[in-house]
Amino acid sequence: MTNEDLKSLITQHVSEAVFEEGQFLNAIVDGSKAFSLLKSIRENPETEFDYLFCQSGVDWKEFFYVVYHLSSKKHKHTLVIKAKITDRVNPRIESVAGIWKTAEMNELEIFDLFGIKFNNHPNLRRLFLDDTWGFPLRKDYTDDVNIVSL
Amino acid sequence: MAIKSLVSGMRLTGYYFTHHKEILTQEYPDNRETLTFGERFRGEVVMPHDENNEHRCTGCTACEIACPNGTIKILTKMEVGEDGKKKKAIEKFVYHLGMCTFCNLCIVACPTDAIKMSHDFEHSVFDRKQLTKVLNKPDSKIVKGVE
Amino acid sequence: MFSFYDISNSIHQWLSSQMGSTAVMLIEMAIVGVLAISLFAFLGLLLVYMERKVAAFMQLRLGPNRVGWKGTLQTLADTIKLLFKEGFSPDASDKFLFNFAPILVIVVAMLLLAPIPFAKGFQIYDINIGVFYISAVSSIGVIGILMAGWSSNNKYSLLGAMRSGAQIVSYELSAGLSLVVIVAFSGSMSLTQIVQSQADGWWIFKGHIPAMIAFVIFIIAGTAELNRAPFDFAEAESELTAGFHTEYTGMRFAMFFLAEYINMFIMAAVGATLFLGGWMPLHFGNLSGFNHIMDFIPHIVWFMGKTFFLIFVLMWFRWTFPRLRIDQLLTLEWKYLMPISLFNLLLVALVVIKGWHF
Amino acid sequence: MELEQPAISDTGDFTINMGPQHPSTHGVLHLKVTLNGETIKNVEPHLGYIHRSIEKMSEASTYRNFIYLTSRMDYLSAHMNNQACAMVVEKGLQLEIPPRAKVIRMLMSELTRLASHQLWWGALGLDLGAITPYFLGFRDREEILDIFEETCGARLTMNYNVPGGLMYDIHPNFVGKVKTFLKNFEDHLPEYKQLLTGNIIFEERTKGVGILTPEDALSFGCTGAVARGSGISCDVRKWNPYDGYETVQFEEPMETGCDCYSRYVVRIREMEESVKIIEQLIDNIPEGEFQAKTKVVLKVPKGEYYTRVETARGELGVYLVSDGSSNPYRIKYRSPGFSNLAALNTMAKGNKIGDLVAIMATLDLVIPDIDR
Structure with a gap:
């Protein structure tokens, strides 16, 4: 499918989707x-x-993106979906x-x-850090002991 | 078939057992004298001084900026040159070996080739303070003509 | 010619002339005990050194080369180190069994030394059921391993011990059956008489194909009984960290280690005695000149030569092959080795009855 | 010591902790394995023992000096990691690197792949209980590392790529040494097969063990030899050629056995393919610059960039979000080991402990790559 077809397909599902052209086609949805x-x-x-080849989070200070990089082995097209989350507290x-089974680990x-919680995740737990730790990739994360600013 | 595959493996180890010439391991502390390194081998950062106790560092802090870990700290002072003008010169070139990752970015960044990587790789010390080094020798001066 | 038989006899006679028979027996037992223990220690050091050197040479390394000439004293230094190490025992372990297990294992290894004829007339105890004695006593060793695994209160140890139990119970059968083959050939269970019966040729040559099959099965089953690679499930370093001796340190660990090497020596010695003629020199039917030259080599050299050859083969296995999996190990025994051994025994019975062997 | 719950449940299940210190987890991987006897019922990876938050550290570094950090991720394919990062910056700056740099990058990548697979082969033997392969694998690896030391200055964490090309030109001895290595390696590769590939014990241990169906492989996002062993074509060098891979001839080795043995064969064949690529390139290194001209301070324009390379373990993706300043706003490394590890539970269930070790060895896990 071409990018135009993908755009129209996504608009059918989510009418207010915003598109960004870049290396891949980006679609920002709620x-x-x-x-x-x-x-x-x-x-x-x-x-x-x-094939979900990359799933990541981005903190844009006011809101989060959960970014899904998707591609298809059969049709050989790529699409990036960015899910926007505005609630920073919860x-x-x-x-x-x-x-996609790979999402299980990536979501952890x-x-x-x-600190983005995933509903209906089979086993949501802290993967690297212990339960009392903050969320280090947030932009407002501070740590006086472990981060030495140069 | 099964036994043949096992015998072929045993033939290989048996061959190495009977042809014991090539030695993979190095007798490390004993062969210190004969150890060879590539000329680009990264041991630690040093600042070469010539026989007049002169180095080539202008104190431009390019290496300090290039360093990803804050390994290098340059303390500068103002000096009055021969022509009476005030000139910036280094007072101390502080190098924290304990933080260095030997990435070579400072060497590449240096515009005057004042620092280079030595081949010394045995860095362990009993006191961590010894890892903080001052690279310019006392009373050293900059080579004339290096700006 | 130099002979151990003369030495032991003259000592016995001299002692008998000096004192009563009870005292003679006590003194002789003491001498034998001292000899056995020193042989033990010496073999332990030698075999560990040998294994390390063999491994190193097969892997293009130098091996131990620091302590003593070419590293010969390395194992001695290691022993001293182990002696001085603290012997930890886990809090929740069964202290009595935990301490007793290594002693049991090493005592079993010592007991096995008794019926082995090192040279003509040089034997600790010429028991007339030697083969039976060996196969009976060698299976006690597994109890020590089970004790060690259970008392450590560690799941890795327990798994290792259970594996070892399953393994030795299985392989005891084919090892025993392959020994029975030689018993059938020679018509005796006494190791001395089995060696005597090979005066005109070793059983591996005289016994046609059945003896060969029995020998191969004995080597495989023996390796398995020794818990050595490719059958080292009880330890299985990459799977169970160290298996049954995960929690052992210091001298207790050293005892397991020593017992493993002594057992290896005994396995090789039994194999050499039964299949390769023990201390009997290599004789070929009617080449009397050749046979005469062979007779000049002392018996102890023949015995040790054969034993160390078998030990080398075991080491060769270890440094070449990957490990099997536990269920494959049991499959190998029950589906292949065991039926083959039984069939082989039948064949041997036929050969012996018909008198087809030389 | 009082136990809160019985160590063995009513159904006979019990849990053992494999790792963080365990000989066959290749580092500090911690697996919580639920067993019934010797049979595995569940494997739960616990990570974080070597988590350094390289992504966070990269956010504080400039575009020139975040690259060296990635050598510490998958240290066995350090060169490819650095290359991916250099490429993402080049993509952002729309920088075309000189042809000489491209060819040298390819050569270095393939040498790194060979070195990594040689270590993997040795470690696989070690995990399966054969110790000699480890030394034979290292024999060839050392030769490659010596080549690296001469050209890059370091043996493991090379940091040879910079945005715009390479840090140095190759050493004058480079071509000769690589040719000597290729000649030696051609003699040594049959020994690999002699010692493990054909060995009946090895085949018994790996064939039919650790089945990963193609559907699962794709769903788990497995890449590299793990996916190719399940018959999924996923070589980035074929699908999204980068840095000149479209100019070289090589095959993508594929097996359809879906088991440990297939993954093993794929990696052995990958080594042969790497040798082929090096043979094609080594005599044809173009003359010219080894580094494109760049500014002193790099500022990647606002936007999002994604590059992928084929490391020795699979597809490494670098997702760069730039806000136009001199530091990356967010960097995400999509590491191959992380996705491959996710499939471990599916592959190991129902097998024995010994198989778990074999499966982990054929996944070729590098823990710093998983933890980052």
């Missing part, structure tokens, strides 16, 4: 709508994004571990480093 969109483009035989998003990492 966190609450991301799950149904991801599920549908995974199951749609025309898109069939079967950020939540639906887990996609049921769609995002939870550990950003």
Whole structure:
């Protein structure tokens, strides 16, 4: 599918999606709508994004993005979905571990480093750090002991 | 078949057992004299001084900026040159070996080739304070003509 | 010619002429005990050194080369180090069993030394059921390993011990059956008589194919009984860290270590005695000149030569092969080695009855 | 000592902790393994013992000096990690690197891949209980490391790539030494097969063990030899050629056995392919600059950039978010080991402990790569 087709397909699902052209096609959607969109483009035989090659979080100070880099082994197209989460105190998003199994570990990492909670995750736990630690990849994270500023 | 595969493996080890010439390991502390390094081998940062106790460092802090770990700290002072002008010169070139990752970025960054990597690789000391080194020798001066 | 038989006899006669028979027996027992223990210590040091050198040479390394000439005293230095190490025992361990296990293992290894004929007439105790004695006593060793694994209160140790139990119970069968083959050939269970029966040729040559099969099975089963690679499940370093002796330190660990090497020596000695003629020189039917030259080599050299050859083969296995998996190990025994041994025994019975062997 | 709960449950299950100090976890991986007898019921990885938050550290560094950190991720493919980072900065700056630099980068990548696979081969033997392969693997690896030391100045954490090309030109001895190595390695590769590949014990231990179906491999995002052993073509050098890989001829080795043995064969064949690539390039290193002209302070324009390289373990992705300043705003390393580790539970379930070791060895885990 070309980028234009993908755009129209996503707009059908999420009408207010914002697109950014870059290296890949970026689609910014609201966190609450991301799950149904991801599920549908995974199951749609025309898109069939079967390979989630990168899942990460980005902290833009006012809001978080959970970024899904998707590609399809069959159709050879790539798409980036950015789910926007505005709640900084208790950020939540639906887990996609049921769609792509790799998400299970990646979501643990995002939870550990950003504090974004994933609903319906099979086993949400701190992966690297202990339970009392803050969320180090947030931009407002401070640590006087372990971070030595140069 | 199965036994043949086992015998072929035993033939290899048996061959090495009977042809014991090539030695993979090094007798390290004993062969210190004969150890060879590539000329680019990164041991630790040193500042070469010539016979007049002169170095080439202008104190431009390019290495300090290039260093990813804050390993290098340059303390400068103002000096009055021969022509009466005030000139910036280094007072202390402080090098924290304990923080160095030997990435070579400071050497590449230096515009006057004042520092280089030595081949000394045995860095262990009993006191951590010894890892903080001052690279310019006392009373050393900058080589004339290096700006 | 130099002979241990003369030496031991003359000592016995001299002692008998000096005192009563009870005192003679006591003194002789003391002498034998001292000899056995020193042989033990010496073999332990020698075999560990040998293993390290063999391993190093196969892996393009130098091996120990610091202490003594070419590192010969390295194992001695290691022993001294182990002696001075603190012997930890885990808090929740069963202290009595934990301390007793290494002693049991090493005592079993010592007991096994008794019926082995080192040279003509040089034997601690010429028991007339020697083969039976060896196969009976050698299986006690596993109890020590089970004790060690259980008392450590460590799951790795327990797994290692259970593996070892399953392994030795299984392989005892084919090892025993392959010994029975030679018993059938020679018609005796006494190790001395088995050696005597090989005066005109070793059983591995005289016994046709059945003896060869029995020898191969004995080597495989013996390796398994020794818990050595490729059957080192009880330790299985990459799986169970150190298996049954995970929690052992210092001299207690050294005892396990020593017992392993002594057992290896005994396994090789039994194999050499039964299949390769023990201290019997190599004789070929009617080449009397050749046979005569062979007779000049002392018996002890023949015995040790054969034993160390077998030990070398065991080491060669260890430094070449990967480890099997526990279920494959049991499959190998019960599905292959065991039926083959039984069938082989049948064949041997036929050969012996018909008198087909030389 | 009072135990809160019985060590062995009613059904006979019990838990052992494999790691963080365990001979076959290759570092500080901690696996919580639930066993029933010797049979594995569940494997739960616990990470973080070597987590240094390289992503956070990169955010505080400039575009020139965050690269050296990535040598400490997957230290066995340090060169490829550095290359991926240099490439992402070059992509942001729209910098074209000189052809000489490209070829040298390719050569170095393939040498690194060989060195990594040689260590993996040795460690696999070690995990399966054969110790000699370890030394034979290291024999060839040492030769490569000597080449690295001469050209890059370091043996493991090379830091040879900079944005715009390479730090130095190659050493004058480089070409000769690589050719000597290739000649030696051609003699040594059959020994690898002699010692392990054909060995009946080895085949028994690996064939049919650790099955990873192609669907699972894709769903878990497995890459590298793990996915190729399950018949999924995923070589970044083929699909998204970078730094001149489109100019060389090589095959992507694939096996369909889905088991440990397939993964083993894929890696052995990858070594042969790497040798082929080096043979094609070593006589054809173009003359010219080894570094493109760059500014002293690099500022990547605002935007998002993603590059991938094929490391020895699989696909390494670098996701760079730039806000236009001289530091990266956010860097995410999509490391191959992390995704491959996720598949461990699926592969190990129902197998024995010995198999778990074999599976981990064929996954070729490097723990700092997983923890970052």
